[in-house]
Amino acid sequence: ADPASSDTGEAIIHADDHPGDWMTYGRTYSEQRYSPLDQINRSNVGNLKLAWYYDLDTNRGQEGTPLVVDGVMYATTNWSKMKALDAATGKLLWAYDPRVPGNIADKGCCDTVNRGAAYWNGKVYFGTFDGRLIALDAKTGKLVWSVNTIPTDAALGQQRSYTVDGAPRIAKGRVIIGNGGAEFGARGFVSAFDAETGKLDWRFFTVPNPENKPDNAASDSVLMNKAYQTWSPTGAWTKQGGGGTVWDSIVYDPVTDLVYLGVGNGSPWNYKFRSEGKGDNFFLGSIVAIKPETGEYVWHFQETPMDQWDYTSVQQIMTLDLPINGQMRHVIVHAPKNGFFYVLDAKTGEFLSGKNYVYVNWASGLDPKTGRPIYNPEALWTLNGKDWYGIPGDLGGHNFAAMAFSPRTGLVYIPAQQVPFLYSNQVGGFKAHPDSWNLGLDMNKVGILDKQDAKNAFIKDLKGWIIAWDPLKQQEAFRVDHKGPWNGGIVATGGDLLFQGLANGEFHAYDATNGNDLFSFAAQSGIIAPPVTYLANGKQYVAVEVGWGGIYPFFLGGLARTSGWTVNHSRVIAFSLDGNAKLPPQNDKGFLPVKPPAEFDQKRTDNGYFEFQTYCAACHGDNGEAGGVLPDLRWSGAIRHQDAFYNVVGRGALTAYGMDRFDSSMSPAQIEDIRQFLLKRANETYQREVDARKNAEGIPAQ
Numbered sequence: 001a002d003p004a005s006s007d008t009g010e011a012i013i014h015a016d017d018h019p020g021d022w023m024t025y026g027r028t029y030s031e032q033r034y035s036p037l038d039q040i041n042r043s044n045v046g047n048l049k050l051a052w053y054y055d056l057d058t059n060r061g062q063e064g065t066p067l068v069v070d071g072v073m074y075a076t077t078n079w080s081k082m083k084a085l086d087a088a089t090g091k092l093l094w095a096y097d098p099r100v101p102g103n104i105a106d107k108g109c110c111d112t113v114n115r116g117a118a119y120w121n122g123k124v125y126f127g128t129f130d131g132r133l134i135a136l137d138a139k140t141g142k143l144v145w146s147v148n149t150i151p152t153d154a155a156l157g158q159q160r161s162y163t164v165d166g167a168p169r170i171a172k173g174r175v176i177i178g179n180g181g182a183e184f185g186a187r188g189f190v191s192a193f194d195a196e197t198g199k200l201d202w203r204f205f206t207v208p209n210p211e212n213k214p215d216n217a218a219s220d221s222v223l224m225n226k227a228y229q230t231w232s233p234t235g236a237w238t239k240q241g242g243g244g245t246v247w248d249s250i251v252y253d254p255v256t257d258l259v260y261l262g263v264g265n266g267s268p269w270n271y272k273f274r275s276e277g278k279g280d281n282f283f284l285g286s287i288v289a290i291k292p293e294t295g296e297y298v299w300h301f302q303e304t305p306m307d308q309w310d311y312t313s314v315q316q317i318m319t320l321d322l323p324i325n326g327q328m329r330h331v332i333v334h335a336p337k338n339g340f341f342y343v344l345d346a347k348t349g350e351f352l353s354g355k356n357y358v359y360v361n362w363a364s365g366l367d368p369k370t371g372r373p374i375y376n377p378e379a380l381w382t383l384n385g386k387d388w389y390g391i392p393g394d395l396g397g398h399n400f401a402a403m404a405f406s407p408r409t410g411l412v413y414i415p416a417q418q419v420p421f422l423y424s425n426q427v428g429g430f431k432a433h434p435d436s437w438n439l440g441l442d443m444n445k446v447g448i449l450d451k452q453d454a455k456n457a458f459i460k461d462l463k464g465w466i467i468a469w470d471p472l473k474q475q476e477a478f479r480v481d482h483k484g485p486w487n488g489g490i491v492a493t494g495g496d497l498l499f500q501g502l503a504n505g506e507f508h509a510y511d512a513t514n515g516n517d518l519f520s521f522a523a524q525s526g527i528i529a530p531p532v533t534y535l536a537n538g539k540q541y542v543a544v545e546v547g548w549g550g551i552y553p554f555f556l557g558g559l560a561r562t563s564g565w566t567v568n569h570s571r572v573i574a575f576s577l578d579g580n581a582k583l584p585p586q587n588d589k590g591f592l593p594v595k596p597p598a599e600f601d602q603k604r605t606d607n608g609y610f611e612f613q614t615y616c617a618a619c620h621g622d623n624g625e626a627g628g629v630l631p632d633l634r635w636s637g638a639i640r641h642q643d644a645f646y647n648v649v650g651r652g653a654l655t656a657y658g659m660d661r662f663d664s665s666m667s668p669a670q671i672e673d674i675r676q677f678l679l680k681r682a683n684e685t686y687q688r689e690v691d692a693r694k695n696a697e698g699i700p701a702q
């Protein structure tokens with residue numbers, strides 16, 4: 001089929017009639033990420049070879065699902081760039097750079113990633129980190145239209161923050177796109193634009209208007225009549241926006257003719273501050289079903305009422321047909337951050353079953369009738385005022401890494417993880433600031449102390465797996481253990497294979513029936529993106545974006561190395577059975593330690609720690625240790641001189657590279673405190689870092 005000349009929607013619905021393409025984010029509207037292709041299968045996958053690689057011009061996290069239409073691959077990359085490649089050779093056909101301004105990087109929580117594009121009627125569509133939605137001619141890469149998806153008044157000055165990194169989805173000629181920002185301050189919404197003209201069709205807010213006024217949006221009636229009552233009329237949400245950002249999953253289901261939105265966490269996280277500890281806060285932590293033509297509300301199911309753990313429900317929404325009690329049901333299956341696996345009726349949202357797919361300590365289970373969590377009272381840290389070591393933590397039992405389903409095994413394969421988090425109330429009430437995360441947490445406590453006991457205890461709790469889950473029995477069939485958390489998404493194939501890239505820089509094929517490891521390739525850098533598989537000239541390829549990043553190495557910093565220490569070199573790589581490409585040798589030393597000046601002002605380092613954890617840690621790493629993506633500030637030349645450091649942090653000398661200026665949020669004295677803290681950390685850790693490198697040669701002393 002030539003999808004460009006036929007109706008694209010029909011071509012996506014009948015994806016299995018042209019299995020060589022990968023036309024939409026999850027391959028089909030069901031987002032099962034199952035490809036029937038079977039040229040590569042269990043008997044020959046051991047001979048899989050690198051067919052080609054294409055080096056990217058952004059060495060940061062790569063989370064994109066490339067699309068493949070008629071032998072052309074459309075890959076979005078970090079900094080919202082688009083590359084069109086010949087899917088058989090990796091040769092660049094055209095590239096488009098929307099020139100996202102560098103100072104925007106700190107307006108989003110989690111790296112300037114992009115998860116992918118949409119294809120429709122000869123055009124490709126993708127969002128940009130600064131909030132645009134762009135339509136390009138798929139043949140030439142020429143701009144067709146570009147719109148700002150964020151209304152000019154949405155940011156309320158700088159109180160709220162909006163970034164776009166999720167893939168748009170297209171239903172019935174409408175491009176639907178959401179955004180992120182709930183860690184800063186945001187009121188979540190999605191917008192639908194006409195695919196041909198870019199004209200705004202409708203908007204749906206996921207959280208009420210703070211004055212319970214109409215927004216002239218599709219959501220007005222349900223928010224005013226149903227959602228507003230689930231919030232306190234006062235509380236920090238009225239300024240911060242309440243959150244509920246739709247930053248990843250938006251799914252159109254042609255069977256029910258509904259669009260499902262995966263709605264995010266509360267803003268601020270702290271429920272006591274956000275909503276005075278009152279109400280369930282619709283539609284945080286929910287799946288909301290709306291009509292594609294109008295955005296009209298149809299149903300919702302709230303997975304995490306009273307969110308206070310960053311438990312987003314944005315994780316990939318998948319539809320399936322399952323025989324439940326002897327009757328075929330069309331269902332949604334969902335593995336959100338909160339650790340429970342849900343099966344819902346796709347037409348009505350009725351809760352059918354739910355079970356924890358990873359260890360959880362915040363709830364003892366779900367009410368079998370309603371699906372409402374049965375809370376552990378200790379976990380309600382904003383209500384009881386006590387610290388809470390939560391599992392899952394803020395990164396969830398499953399994050400953006402896409403899961404897959406194989407109709408041949410009946411199993412859902414979840415890239416699952418365990419990353420605990422210590423939740424602790426901000427001292428002295430909620431205090432917000434435009435240039436940092438505004439969570440209502442004590443930022444002095446979000447990190448792990450540099451004490452061997454504390455670190456060992458935390459590292460022991462870091463885990464990553466593929467969990468093969470039986471959605472009918474609601475139980476695990478088997479699991480594959482990984483070195484640590486933050487591994488890539490999964491594709492399942494008709495060759496009974498699962499493909500997955502790992503945080504440690506390996507790319508694997510596993511047997512879908514039992515998890516046996518059948519193929520491994522050293523891709524050099526951590527992989528967090530999901531693979532795709534397609535045909536070019538009749539031959540099957542498997543491709544994936546390589547590039548370590550996203551929030552895990554950004555925020556956890558040095559501790560993220562426990563998943564496997566790699567140096568980032570971002571690429572697209574593709575495999576075939578007869579490939580003969582080879583990756584060039586890799587510099588695997590990373591950012592080399594540089595012996596710091598011995599002098600620093602100990603008195604300033606405590607406040608420096610607090611400021612660093614508040615403003616810097618989310619990108620440059622907990623306690624001053626970077627995770628292998630952004631510069632490790634301990635070894636930065638800029639920390640050697642007060643002026644040099646102020647030029648970067650205060651005056652924006654490196655904004656073009658993604659480092660915003662902070663002189664409107666911090667005084668010169670605060671910035672100098674950070675420098676003193678970094679000098680201290682550099683001295684404390686220099687020798688340890690030298691020793692940690694197998695080959696210390698080449699590590700400069702000065």
Ligand SMILES: O=C(O)c1cc(C(=O)O)c2c(n1)C(=O)C(=O)c1cc(C(=O)O)[nH]c1-2
Pocket residue numbers: 063108109110111113163165179180181182183245247264265310312394395399400549550551552
């Ligand atoms: O609440 C939000 O608005 C929001 C946005 C994003 C994002 O846009 O990437 C993430 C999260 N939250 C989040 O909680 C999270 O764990 C996360 C991980 C990542 C990533 O790409 O590594 N993004 C996000």
Ligand SMILES: [Ca+2]
Pocket residue numbers: 182183264265310312
């Ligand atoms: Ca979040």
